[in-house]
Amino acid sequence: MPHQEPKVRVLVAKPGLDGHDRGAKVIAAAFRDAGFEVIYTGLRQTPEMIVNVAVQEDVRVVAMSSLSGAHMTLFPRVRQLLDDAGADKVLVTGGGIIPEADMRSLESQGIGRLFGPGTPTTVAIEYVRKWLVQQETA
Amino acid sequence: MTPEGFFLAQLIEDFRARSTVALARAISIIEDETDGFQDLLRTLLVRPPLAKRIGVTGPPGAGKSSLVAGIATICLAQGERTGVVAVDPSSPNSGGALLGDRIRMNDLSTEPGIFIRSMASRGSFGGLATATKDVLGLMDAFGFDRLMLETVGVGQTEMEVVSATDTVVVVLVPESGDTIQAMKAGLMEIGDIFVINKADRSGAVRLQKEMTEALNLRDTSMFLNNSFRSDTYHEGVSEEVTVLQQADWDIPVLLTDALSEEGISELLSAIEAHHNWLEESGGLASRRRDRARAHIGEVVNRELRRTTWASVETSLRLEMGLNDIEAGKGTTYSVAQDILGELLR
Numbered sequence: 001m002p003h004q005e006p007k008v009r010v011l012v013a014k015p016g017l018d019g020h021d022r023g024a025k026v027i028a029a030a031f032r033d034a035g036f037e038v039i040y041t042g043l044r045q046t047p048e049m050i051v052n053v054a055v056q057e058d059v060r061v062v063a064m065s066s067l068s069g070a071h072m073t074l075f076p077r078v079r080q081l082l083d084d085a086g087a088d089k090v091l092v093t094g095g096g097i098i099p100e101a102d103m104r105s106l107e108s109q110g111i112g113r114l115f116g117p118g119t120p121t122t123v124a125i126e127y128v129r130k131w132l133v134q135q136e137t138a
Numbered sequence: 139m140t141p142e143g144f145f146l147a148q149l150i151e152d153f154r155a156r157s158t159v160a161l162a163r164a165i166s167i168i169e170d171e172t173d174g175f176q177d178l179l180r181t182l183l184v185r186p187p188l189a190k191r192i193g194v195t196g197p198p199g200a201g202k203s204s205l206v207a208g209i210a211t212i213c214l215a216q217g218e219r220t221g222v223v224a225v226d227p228s229s230p231n232s233g234g235a236l237l238g239d240r241i242r243m244n245d246l247s248t249e250p251g252i253f254i255r256s257m258a259s260r261g262s263f264g265g266l267a268t269a270t271k272d273v274l275g276l277m278d279a280f281g282f283d284r285l286m287l288e289t290v291g292v293g294q295t296e297m298e299v300v301s302a303t304d305t306v307v308v309v310l311v312p313e314s315g316d317t318i319q320a321m322k323a324g325l326m327e328i329g330d331i332f333v334i335n336k337a338d339r340s341g342a343v344r345l346q347k348e349m350t351e352a353l354n355l356r357d358t359s360m361f362l363n364n365s366f367r368s369d370t371y372h373e374g375v376s377e378e379v380t381v382l383q384q385a386d387w388d389i390p391v392l393l394t395d396a397l398s399e400e401g402i403s404e405l406l407s408a409i410e411a412h413h414n415w416l417e418e419s420g421g422l423a424s425r426r427r428d429r430a431r432a433h434i435g436e437v438v439n440r441e442l443r444r445t446t447w448a449s450v451e452t453s454l455r456l457e458m459g460l461n462d463i464e465a466g467k468g469t470t471y472s473v474a475q476d477i478l479g480e481l482l483r
Binding site for chain 2 (some may be wrong): 006007009028029031032033034035036037038039040041042046048049050052053055056057058086093105
């Protein structure tokens with residue numbers, strides 16, 4: 001009887017006020033089917049809510065979807081609050097309507113890779129898997 | 139000290155300093171059965187259980203999460219610290235899970251007095267029940283006044299899971315209609331309190347009446363059985379009196395509407411009444427004792443299983459035994475005996 005593999009827990013969150021969560025639901029289902037345990041909290045989350053959930057659920061990854069253009073405020077705020085809460089090892093990643101220049105700027109602020117519209121879900125899953133392997137060996 | 143040992147020592151220190159990060163990490167360690175998780179539990183679960191434990195169960199979509207959120211909100215206003223564990227199923231194919239109970243509890247996610255944890259059933263060897271009990275124990279040791287465990291009420295495992303609580307609330311909806319179904323499903327046997335949620339829908343009052351009647355039937359028979367048993371198997375009057383009092387809890391059937399918050403404070407009153415009754419009747423002590431007994435058995439079984447299958451000797455004897463079977467020199471039973479012989483040496 002094999003020993004239980006540690007499960008990777010991922011929080012999929014919708015920060016801010018935009019009301020479309022189709023993308024978030026698609027990625028949540030894809031992560032689930034890839035064998036992750038996905039915590040999904042629904043629409044209109046504040047950074048404080050997201051970080052509290054991330055801490056309580058002890059997730060390795062926070063994946064956020066933003067379509068409203070507020071990513072430059074919300075994503076770094078989530079990063080900051082996670083660090084403050086002692087969850088500095090948590091990967092912050094995500095996607096949505098985010099210009100390339102913003103992606104680069106956010107990456108320089110401790111945010112992981114961000115994915116635009118049309119990205120196959122497998123690309124995001126591969127990215128998270130590789131990041132996890134890097135963490136193990138680091 | 140090994141790096142792992144150092145990590146655990148630090149974790150225990152942080153846990154005792156009431157760091158929620160440490161509590162969350164400790165829960166993961168137990169869920170994953172990470173090396174050293176038994177030591178962690180042995181160290182942290184030293185005091186007797188203090189928190190009031192409520193189990194909430196019922197069919198999917200009945201409104202369990204919303205009711206839990208409603209109860210937790212009132213408790214918070216009364217200054218109680220509340221821990222919530224919400225169990226959802228894992229996919230047997232991918233092993234993944236989508237845990238969405240928190241959607242109904244979003245208003246509580248920034249309250250410092252409330253800690254919510256989603257658990258996937260992971261479903262192997264009834265391990266969920268043991269892990270859930272460990273997690274509740276851990277949260278109890280962390281110092282919550284009240285613990286709420288939410289799980290879908292179907293199947294043996296879920297029944298086992300809710301048995302880790304003091305008061306079991308079974309949540310139904312008017313559409314659960316056919317009371318006979320409810321009686322068959324086994325839910326009728328575990329509920330201390332029944333709730334018909336979404337009571338604004340038609341059929342709620344009728345279901346309430348039917349349920350009350352069905353429960354009365356059950357109560358009478360239990361009452362008779364218990365007094366019969368006490369006459370037959372126990373000597374002395376005091377024993378009989380205790381048993382009679384224990385059978386004396388009048389199982390309420392309440393109407394609620396979680397969304398409009400109607401009936402929630404009445405539900406909490408019923409939960410409190412049940413708890414008081416448990417304490418006065420001595421039922422709480424005996425429930426906790428039964429619970430501890432069952433848990434010890436589970437832990438012993440789990441450790442035996444882990445020890446057996448983690449040993450190199452076992453794998454060796456298994457492979458050799460399989461060759462023997464192929465060559466017609468052995469049976470599954472002879473190999474099993476060989477493996478057990480090595481273990482019990």
